[in-house]
Amino acid sequence: MSVKENFLEIKQIVEGAAKKAGRNPEEIIILGASKTQPVEKLIEAYEAGLRYFGENRVQEGMKKIEALKGYKDIHWHLIGGLQTNKAKYAVKHFELIHSLDRKELADEIDKRAKKEGKIQSVLIEVNVGEEESKYGVKPADLEELFEYTLQKENINVLGLMCIPPYSEDKEASRPYFALLRNLRDKLEEKFNKKLPHLSMGMSNDFDVAVEEGATIVRIGTRLFGERNY
Numbered sequence: 618m619s620v621k622e623n624f625l626e627i628k629q630i631v632e633g634a635a636k637k638a639g640r641n642p643e644e645i646i647i648l649g650a651s652k653t654q655p656v657e658k659l660i661e662a663y664e665a666g667l668r669y670f671g672e673n674r675v676q677e678g679m680k681k682i683e684a685l686k687g688y689k690d691i692h693w694h695l696i697g698g699l700q701t702n703k704a705k706y707a708v709k710h711f712e713l714i715h716s717l718d719r720k721e722l723a724d725e726i727d728k729r730a731k732k733e734g735k736i737q738s739v740l741i742e743v744n745v746g747e748e749e750s751k752y753g754v755k756p757a758d759l760e761e762l763f764e765y766t767l768q769k770e771n772i773n774v775l776g777l778m779c780i781p782p783y784s785e786d787k788e789a790s791r792p793y794f795a796l797l798r799n800l801r802d803k804l805e806e807k808f809n810k811k812l813p814h815l816s817m818g819m820s821n822d823f824d825v826a827v828e829e830g831a832t833i834v835r836i837g838t839r840l841f842g843e844r845n846y
C-alpha cells in the first residue's frame with residue numbers, strides 16, 4: 618500500500634477507536650514517526666494530509682525540517698531520547714519535545730529556551746515498564762521531576778509520553794497506557810495544572826492507546842513502511 622492509503626487507513630482506525638471509547642476523534646493527533654525514512658516519503662504523507670512529524674534524532678530532524686521548509690503548517694516534534702548537549706538545537710527547531718526525563722535536561726532546555734526567547738513545550742517521558750534499556754523517568758520519580766520542571770519559567774509541560782515494553786500482543790500495552798493516564802490524572806489533581814497530552818501508541822497498538830486516552834499516536838512502519846536501518 619502507498620503512504621497515502623496507509624494514512625487514510627490509520628485515520629479510520631483512530632476514528633473507530635475514538636468512537637468506541639466515546640471520544641472526539643478530532644482531539645487525536647496522528648504523528649508520523651519518520652526516523653530513517655527518506656524525504657520523499659514524508660512529502661507523500663504531507664500530501665495525504667499529515668501535518669505532524671516526529672523525529673528521533675536532532676541532527677536528522679534538522680535536515681528534514683530544512684528539506685521540507687517550503688511545506689506549510691508542519692509541526693515538528695522530537696520523540697527520541699535527548700542528550701543534554703543537543704538540547705540547544707532541539708529547542709531551536711522542535712515545537713514539542715516528548716522526551717524530558719531528568720532534571721539536568723530540564724535545566725538545559727530551560728536555559729536554551731530563555732536564550733531563544735521561547736517557552737518550550739515538553740512532555741515527560743515515563744519508563745512505564747521500568748526497563749533498564751529505556752529512556753524515561755521511573756513512575757516513582759515522576760512527581761519529583763514534574764514539580765521540578767513546573768518551576769522552570771521557560772518550559773511548559775503539556776503531558777506525558779511512554780513506550781511500553783515490546784509485545785506482539787497489542788493488549789499487553791493496555792495496562793501501561795492506563796498507567797500513564799492515571800499518572801497524568803494524579804499530577805493534574807495534585808498540582809492543579811492541566812496536562813492535555815498523552816503521547817502513546819505506535820504501529821502495533823495505537824488503537825488500544827486511543828481507547829485508553831492517547832491524544833498523540835506516533836506511527837512509523839504502519840504509515841511509511843519498513844525502516845531502512
Ligand SMILES: *Cc1c(COP(=O)(O)O)cnc(C)c1O
Binds near residue numbers: 673838
Ligand atoms: C520509531 C518510533 C515510533 C514508531 O514506531 P513504529 O512501531 O514503527 O510505529 C514511535 N515512537 C518512538 C519514540 C519511536 O522511536
